[in-house]
Amino acid sequence: MKDIVKFPAFKVDKHTVNAKRIKSLLLRLALKENTAYGERRIYIQLPEESDHCNHKTPGRKRPRRSRKLKDNTKTECVPCLDSDLNDSQFLNTFRVTKSLYQFLVGEWQKEVVEKMVEAGVPVAELEQFEQHVLAALYYLGSAENIASASSRFKIKTIDFMDSILKFSDFLIRQQEKYLTLPTLEERITIAEVIKHDSGFPGVFGAMDAALVQMQTPLSNEEQDYCYNNTPSGSKCAFVLQFIVDHRLHFRDIHLDAPTTGTRIQVFQESGAWFHLQSLTSSETHIVAPAVYPLAPAIMTPHMTEVLSYQEALFNENHREAHKLAVNAMTIFKSRFKRMQKLDRHVDNNRKFVKAACILHNIALMHEDETDGRSSFFTTAGRQGGAHSSQGGANINGRGASSSGGTPVSAKGGGGSCRVSVTHHPPPLPLSSAPTLLLCSCHAPPPLPPSTSTVGCDSCPNFVLQCCSKFWCCILT
Structure with missing residues (x-):
């Protein structure tokens, strides 16, 4: 252990004999006039591993165990750019087909090229939009928080959000074409x-x-x-x-x-x-x-x-x-x-x-x-x-x-x-008697006295089923 008093205001800038002599004289004059302020520093030198003898050194910490994933965690379709997913896995992960993903990338690049040509800017190497589109599709199609989703793509959270916002702005610009x-x-x-x-x-x-x-x-x-x-x-x-x-x-x-x-x-x-x-x-x-x-x-x-x-x-x-x-x-x-x-x-x-x-x-x-x-x-x-x-x-x-x-x-x-x-559900087949189809979750409407109401589990006139049972009201 060393106990040292240092005076930072009189630090020697150049390690020469004259510089050290001048700083020494100035420090002595300041000490006589009580205008020098020093700092007390205590240095402790810890022993090295070779200095230990006749006793065991503490071992290294055990490696962390890999956490077990929950049962509902999907690990077979990790959204990585290098992963080769088949059509079904791609659809389940990014919620669109591969062909639609390629279509979106092409349309985005086409829009950027048109803007560059209109502005007179030479079309050089374009930015790769594949990662932006994949990141946005995965974020919109999953309920995973943004920190976890960005770690899957191995990019920063702010860059991940920037990719999603850019893709969202591109889609909003297509509103007049697809949503009117x-x-x-x-x-x-x-x-x-x-x-x-x-x-x-x-x-x-x-x-x-x-x-x-x-x-x-x-x-x-x-x-x-x-x-x-x-x-x-x-x-x-x-x-x-x-x-x-x-x-x-x-x-x-x-x-x-x-x-x-x-x-x-x-x-x-x-x-x-x-x-x-x-x-x-x-x-x-x-x-x-x-x-x-x-x-x-x-x-x-x-x-x-x-x-x-x-x-x-x-x-x-x-x-x-x-x-x-x-x-x-x-x-x-x-x-x-x-x-x-x-x-x-x-x-x-x-x-x-x-x-x-x-x-x-x-x-x-x-x-x-x-x-x-x-x-x-x-x-x-x-x-x-x-x-x-x-x-x-x-x-x-x-x-x-x-x-x-x-x-x-x-x-x-x-x-x-x-x-x-x-x-396009099939139409009701034509018959001599009109037919009403109602779900059993709804109460049947008031009908004329000559109407017979029958609850059944299946009906050939069924068009769009909303539960396992429904009312089949045959008007006689």
């Missing part, structure tokens, strides 16, 4: 398909709203996006209003905060409100729940206690047509699991929701063209029923009843029923 309201000719074509499927004429889309849950935001934004206060904490979400067509494509979306009010008030703040007001009854219309206002271009079901046969048939056809909205949200949240629970950054989340809606349309269009039908329906569609109650068509806590004031539950009318989705 249909023209008159498109509305007529869509109405023919929906009439063939559900029996409801003149319908070009189904409208509803759903909650997109997110973590509690920072600062004062919590007050705007909180829709339910519980002892365990606040529940926050976006209100996503959407219109879908017969192919489950989003034709219009509107994001708002739950504090805006009921679904009617959210609807009045959207662009679809002004568009639908310009349509006349001679043209096509959309179907919507009873919480929305009845208008020439908006068809809502009858809500009276006693329904006539025509009103009951109208409600049944309306329900069949409106299943498009429930099925679209089921597929949307099944494909993009991030939409079941977003992070706490509101501005980024707003971009992610819009980008996911556009990517949903691109995926359905591309998969229909290449595979004849959506490949995602065959792999992930069976998981969709579990999400219908989470992202169903009703808003919990901020919704409205037919009067527009009381809240409605987020659980759909079908409860925990499973939803079997097809693009």
Whole structure:
């Protein structure tokens, strides 16, 4: 151990004899005048391993044991750029097909090249967009936190988030191409398909709203996006209003905060409100729940206690047509699991929701063209029923009843029923007696005295099943 007093103010800059002599004289003068301030330093020299004798040295620490992964952790499809995943593994990991992934990379590079040519910049080696696209697809398609997801790609968290934001901005720029309201000719074509499927004429889309849950935001934004206060904490979400067509494509979306009010008030703040007001009854219309206002271009079901046969048939056809909205949200949240629970950054989340809606349309269009039908329906569609109650068509806590004031539950009318989705369900076979098909989760409507109601487990007239049992109401 050494006990030394040092004077840092008189440190020798150059190790020469004259410099040391001058600093020594200055230090002595300062000591005589009591103007020198020193520092006491104690140096302890620890023994080396060779100095130990006649006793055992402590051994090294044991290596850490590898943590056992949970049973629900998927390890067979690690999202690494060097990994060679087959088509099924790629779809389960990144939630899109390989061909769609290559299409997105090509479209992004094409957009960058066009901008460089317009600006007169020589097109040199382009940035590799493969990693950006893969990172964004994995983040949107998984519920994994961003720190863990970025470690899988072996990049920093800030770079990982930057890649997702760049890809989201690219998708949002494609909104005019992939997410627009249909023209008159498109509305007529869509109405023919929906009439063939559900029996409801003149319908070009189904409208509803759903909650997109997110973590509690920072600062004062919590007050705007909180829709339910519980002892365990606040529940926050976006209100996503959407219109879908017969192919489950989003034709219009509107994001708002739950504090805006009921679904009617959210609807009045959207662009679809002004568009639908310009349509006349001679043209096509959309179907919507009873919480929305009845208008020439908006068809809502009858809500009276006693329904006539025509009103009951109208409600049944309306329900069949409106299943498009429930099925679209089921597929949307099944494909993009991030939409079941977003992070706490509101501005980024707003971009992610819009980008996911556009990517949903691109995926359905591309998969229909290449595979004849959506490949995602065959792999992930069976998981969709579990999400219908989470992202169903009703808003919990901020919704409205037919009067527009009381809240409605987020659980759909079908409860925990499973939803079997097809693009074009077969039509009802023609018979001499009309037939009504209802799920057993719903009470059968009032029918004329000459009607016999039979509960059965299967029926040849079945079109779209929402649970294992349903009411088969045969009108005799």
